[in-house]
Amino acid sequence: MSGEFYLFRGCLIPTRLPFLERSSLFVLDKLGIRHEPLPGATCCVEPIGLRSLALDTWLVTAARMLSIAERGGKDILTLCNGCYVSLKEARHVLESKEERDRVNSILDEVGMEYKGTADVHHLCGTLKDMESRIRSFVVSPQENLRVAVHPGCHIVRPSAVTSIDPRFSPHVLSDIAKWVGSEVAYSEDWPKCCGGGISGISDEISAGVLEDSVKEFKGAGANTIITPCPFCFVQFDIKQKEGLPVLYISELLALAFGAAPESIGMKYHRTKVVV
Amino acid sequence: MKISVMDPSLPGALQKILPEMDLWKCHQCGQCSGVCPSFQHGGIRTREIIERASVGALELSKDSSIWLCMMCQGCTERCQLGVDPATVITLIRNLAAEAGNRPDHFAEEAKLFIDTGLSFPKTGLTKKLRKEMGLNELEVDRSSLEDLKVIVEKTRLGRVKLER
Numbered sequence: 054m055s056g057e058f059y060l061f062r063g064c065l066i067p068t069r070l071p072f073l074e075r076s077s078l079f080v081l082d083k084l085g086i087r088h089e090p091l092p093g094a095t096c097c098v099e100p101i102g103l104r105s106l107a108l109d110t111w112l113v114t115a116a117r118m119l120s121i122a123e124r125g126g127k128d129i130l131t132l133c134n135g136c137y138v139s140l141k142e143a144r145h146v147l148e149s150k151e152e153r154d155r156v157n158s159i160l161d162e163v164g165m166e167y168k169g170t171a172d173v174h175h176l177c178g179t180l181k182d183m184e185s186r187i188r189s190f191v192v193s194p195q196e197n198l199r200v201a202v203h204p205g206c207h208i209v210r211p212s213a214v215t216s217i218d219p220r221f222s223p224h225v226l227s228d229i230a231k232w233v234g235s236e237v238a239y240s241e242d243w244p245k246c247c248g249g250g251i252s253g254i255s256d257e258i259s260a261g262v263l264e265d266s267v268k269e270f271k272g273a274g275a276n277t278i279i280t281p282c283p284f285c286f287v288q289f290d291i292k293q294k295e296g297l298p299v300l301y302i303s304e305l306l307a308l309a310f311g312a313a314p315e316s317i318g319m320k321y322h323r324t325k326v327v328v
Numbered sequence: 329m330k331i332s333v334m335d336p337s338l339p340g341a342l343q344k345i346l347p348e349m350d351l352w353k354c355h356q357c358g359q360c361s362g363v364c365p366s367f368q369h370g371g372i373r374t375r376e377i378i379e380r381a382s383v384g385a386l387e388l389s390k391d392s393s394i395w396l397c398m399m400c401q402g403c404t405e406r407c408q409l410g411v412d413p414a415t416v417i418t419l420i421r422n423l424a425a426e427a428g429n430r431p432d433h434f435a436e437e438a439k440l441f442i443d444t445g446l447s448f449p450k451t452g453l454t455k456k457l458r459k460e461m462g463l464n465e466l467e468v469d470r471s472s473l474e475d476l477k478v479i480v481e482k483t484r485l486g487r488v489k490l491e492r
Contacts, residue, residue, distance in 0.1 A: 067458070067466045068448040075461040093472040095445035101399040102434040103441060105421040107484035114479055159482045163475040210401035211414070220405055243402075246365045250398025253433040258396060261369035318461055 058130035058174070059091035059122050061140070064099070065283045066132055070301075072318025073283060077132050077176065077303040079317060083190055083310050084183060088130060093121050097131075097139040100207070101250045104139065109155075115143030116156045117163065122171035129173045132303070134282035137175040138207035138215065144173060145214045177208060177281040177302060178217040181225045187232050192311040194234030197327075198277045200305075201239040201270035201297075202226045203289075205282035209244050229302065230279055233309035239273035241266075247285040252292065263288050267295045277326065279305055291323050298326040349416050351382040353409040360403035360413045371396035374403050374413050381416060389427040394420055395434075425488045435490045442480055445473050 060081075066073050081088055097118070098104055098111040119140060122129050131137045147153050147169060157166055180187065204223050212220040223244060227237045248262030267289070270278060278289050278299040289299035299322075300308075307317050319326060360374040361367045367374065372393050380386045386394075394417060403413040424430065441447050445468030458466060480486045 064446040064448045067463075068446060068450055068454045071454065071457040071461045071463055074463055093469060093475070095468055095472055095476055096441050096447040098441070099437065099447040102431075102437050103447060103485075105395075105399070105418055106425045106430060106434055106438055106488050108418060108422050110480060110483040110485035113483055114476065117475060117479065159479060162482070163478050165475075206400040206402070210405050212405060243363075246398050246400035246402070248365070248398065250400065251366065251371070251396060254395055254431050255371065258366055258369040258371045259398075262365045262398070265365070265368075318457070321457065 057087040057127065058089075059125065059127045060088040061091045061094055061097070061118070061129045061131045061136055063131065063133040063136040063283070064096050065135075065287070070283055070286065070321075072321045073132070073286070073301045073303060076301065076307040076312065076317040079312050080303045080306045080310065083307075084180075084186055086130075086179065091118065091122060091129060092125070094118060097136040100135050100139040100142070111139065112143055112146060112152070113156050113159050115140050116147060116167040117160060117165055119144060119147075119169075119171055119173075120160060120165045120167045123168055124165075126171075128171050130176065130179060131173065132176050132283070134175070134205040134207040135284055137173060138211075140173040141216075142211070142214045144169065175208065175217060175281065177204075177225055177229075180229055180302070180306075181217065184228070184232055187229065187306065191233050191309045193309055195230075195305060195309050196234045196236075198230070198235040198300075198305075199238040199275050200230050200235050200277050200279045201273065201275035202230060202237055203241060203247070203266065203270075203278055203280045203285055204244045205280055205285045206244055206246055208281065226279060226281060226302065230305065233305060235279075235305070238275040239270050247282075247288040248292075249284040249288045252288070259288075260292065260294075263292055264294070267293055267297055270297060271295060289324070293324065296324060298322065298324045300326060349412065349419065350410055351378060351416065354378045354382065354411045355409060357409075359406045359408065360411075363402040363406045364397075365400060365402070366396050366398055372417075374417070377420070378411060378413055378416060381420060386420065388420070388424045389429050391424065391429070394424060395431050422484060426484065428489055430488065432492060435488075435492075438485060438488065439490050442476065442485070444468060445476055
């Protein structure tokens, strides 16, 4: 079976949040976005901790995955802001011939070569051009939701690398929420950090940063948070103390498209969503 | 000249890597710290890190504040002088890690990455949830793990001490 994209699931979704993988597959299939798993996929390299330990390890590992994709002639589709920025930024760095040569001298030892022909997309970026198709599949408008829209840092930053939304006042996620009938109660003008990047390093700072966001969401009258990032999802669903439920982007769409909540694992949310 | 001041006692590694960054462009305006969510909660002082890096006044093997950055990239986005603090911090962290200064949390993650190809552990719950959701078994194939081994050996991660 061939596909339009190589689906790159990353690490966090398939290990800790498989229900998000399920709703993503539901939405991709419903919208007719063809995909197959990226063969030989490993971690992207995770861009906050691992990349901080070893930039060159990150670059070569990401280049390996990109070269697998280009050999198969397909772009990569990610479900995670971390994977998106990691692979997209690697692509950006590898525009330099010097970096490319350095990376290829190592890739050569595993029988691969990076050329730079396969691009990287985030689910959000793929959905943004599908308004009429998305609207046409809505059978259960999510009209009870007054959403706070949280794109996550790496949808928009660094803007020299990302290509989904403007760095100030991003609107893709708000647009999608409106297409499925939800009201947007709060939209971040400057995408906030969820605090996930130092969870496990300084839980105190992490919790403070998280609380800053949630307070603003609550103050604006939101009853649900929407995010396209599994790291942000974990912060909101598990670490948050205010009790505001969160939906990952594919869950919002799957529910609007009529998926039964139990079929997409809604019961695995720690902060329960009333659906 | 790219760095305005260079302390001769600056570790060789820092001397080699930081001149590639345009630290001299920094006017200490503080936009980086102003937008930093960690700083707002008493975490990393980005403006000071840039100043310290440019004069070599950073103790790579000891400074724990460099690990309080969440890599939100806000500083890099707001810096109008092109200093790219997030990348400077990343490079400093790379050198610090090689000097033995890294959070155990990230060392554990690195070990997991090298052993399994993934940055998060596959647990009993992973298996249960995947089965319930009708998803295939999660496995990084042997040949990819072999590739990873070669890559790690040839790059910096192979030189970072990961044991406590």
